[in-house]
Amino acid sequence: MSQIHTLTMPKWGLSMTEGRVDTWLKQEGDRVEKGEELLDVETDKISSSVETPFSGVLKRVLARPDETLSVGALLAIIVDGDATDAEIDEVIARFQADFVPANDAAEASGPTAQKIELEGRTLRYFDLGEGGTPLVLIHGFGGDLNNWLFNHQALAADRRVIAMDLPGHGESGKTLRTGDLDELSHSVLGLLDHLDINTAHLAGHSMGGAVALNMARLAPRRVASLVLIASAGLGTEINGEYLQGFVDANNRNVLKPQLIKLFSDPGLVNRQMLEDMLKFKRLEGVDGALRQLVSQLFPDARQAVDLRPQVGQQPSLIIWGAEDGIIPAHHGEGLPAQVEVLPGQGHMVQMESADQINRLIGSFLKAL
Incomplete structure (x- = not known):
């Protein structure tokens, strides 16, 4: 049975609302293992690498270098097993339809120092x-x-x-x-x-x-x-x-x-x-x-x-x-x-x- 995983922009610290994609360390079609570094992301605090929490094949790269995305935004699709393009497209469309970007007002209502x-x-x-x-x-x-x-x-x-x-x-x-x-x-x-x-x-x-x-x-x-x-x-x-x-x-x-x-x-x-x-x-x-x-x-x-x-x-x-x-x-x-x-x-x-x-x-x- 195949599993289609969504890799999203991580949240490093409660003040982070967005990150800029710097460099992809893996390419579409590469096999990736849980814990491997997939890309570098820069925030207003520091640059760091994003590790994959899943093993599988990097099927789709949706975030491009120099693109700035909200925390939680879709970066890539990783598939463990077999999945058709149509199935992947459906997962992407459903994710994007449901995704609500982070914003400063939402952050302000969260925990503060x-x-x-x-x-x-x-x-x-x-x-x-x-x-x-x-x-x-x-x-x-x-x-x-x-x-x-x-x-x-x-x-x-x-x-x-x-x-x-x-x-x-x-x-x-x-x-x-x-x-x-x-x-x-x-x-x-x-x-x-x-x-x-x-x-x-x-x-x-x-x-x-x-x-x-x-x-x-x-x-x-x-x-x-x-x-x-x-x-x-x-x-x-x-x-x-x-x-x-x-x-x-x-x-x-x-x-x-x-x-x-x-x-x-x-x-x-x-x-x-x-x-x-x-x-x-x-x-x-x-x-x-x-x-x-x-x-x-x-x-x-x-x-x-x-x-x-x-x-x-x-x-x-x-x-x-x-x-x-x-x-x-x-x-x-x-x-x-x-x-x-x-x-x-x-x-x-x-x-x-x-x-x-x-x-x-x-x-x-x-x-x-």
Whole structure:
């Protein structure tokens, strides 16, 4: 029995309403397997590849390069088995007749980020999903909750998931007091108190991994498990040239070479990403906050805090991109944890290989 599958424009993050087709990586008539990358799509945040959730033959390519389409729009038809052209035409016609494009008004009625005042400082967070032990997503140095835009919604299918902007980042307050891990960790604990969450799973990327580890040290009973992605705090090495270059960068030409170091595919660093980052860096208080964090956490281009002894006190999953150019993957060796190293991936592995990361985290949490 044949199955006719519709491949549609994905939704990466709640603010995404459309995407521009960049390049098709497969051609009509090609056999494709579930999980294979079919095309590259660019949004106002980042470029990324679309993976097929189906196996079969790519029978029809409906979205052309440089075409901008709404989230949910039809990209292609994949057929598993045999199907006539007439049957495929019927599926396409029915889909197009029923499809309602996303629009800004519909998006505005959906979930939005929230802000609270906590100990005299604003904290922004995004709260999705329900049920189970909540999962908190903690971004890295210079990032914000949008670093999880390919992960948050997918992970929230199974449980409540909260992403936040750490102090000094995103739309949270920019003033830091000590600029150390304790201050950042207490801000996350304060958000959990505000949300009446006694125990949570923590997933931290880069500096956010060190924040998660330090939370587990400060308040072990409140941490159900740790997911550490390219985590700081597990060794002394770090790319000091990147840190200083990122902090000092004040225009696109200077910033772009630094951001490229985060990704295995430099093409992901698009103009919009650069503009968004520069806009953030020019906000009052950001430069001082970033320099304070570097001096406290990464002085002399080294990591100042060793949190390796904390790993294994809670169930722990460690994920690294093998080609990480910021924090080396060998920092994950020899730890009492499930360690997954993804070949060919860089520092922003949760964005570049989102589907695989989401599967790893989902499986890890379900097994607990």
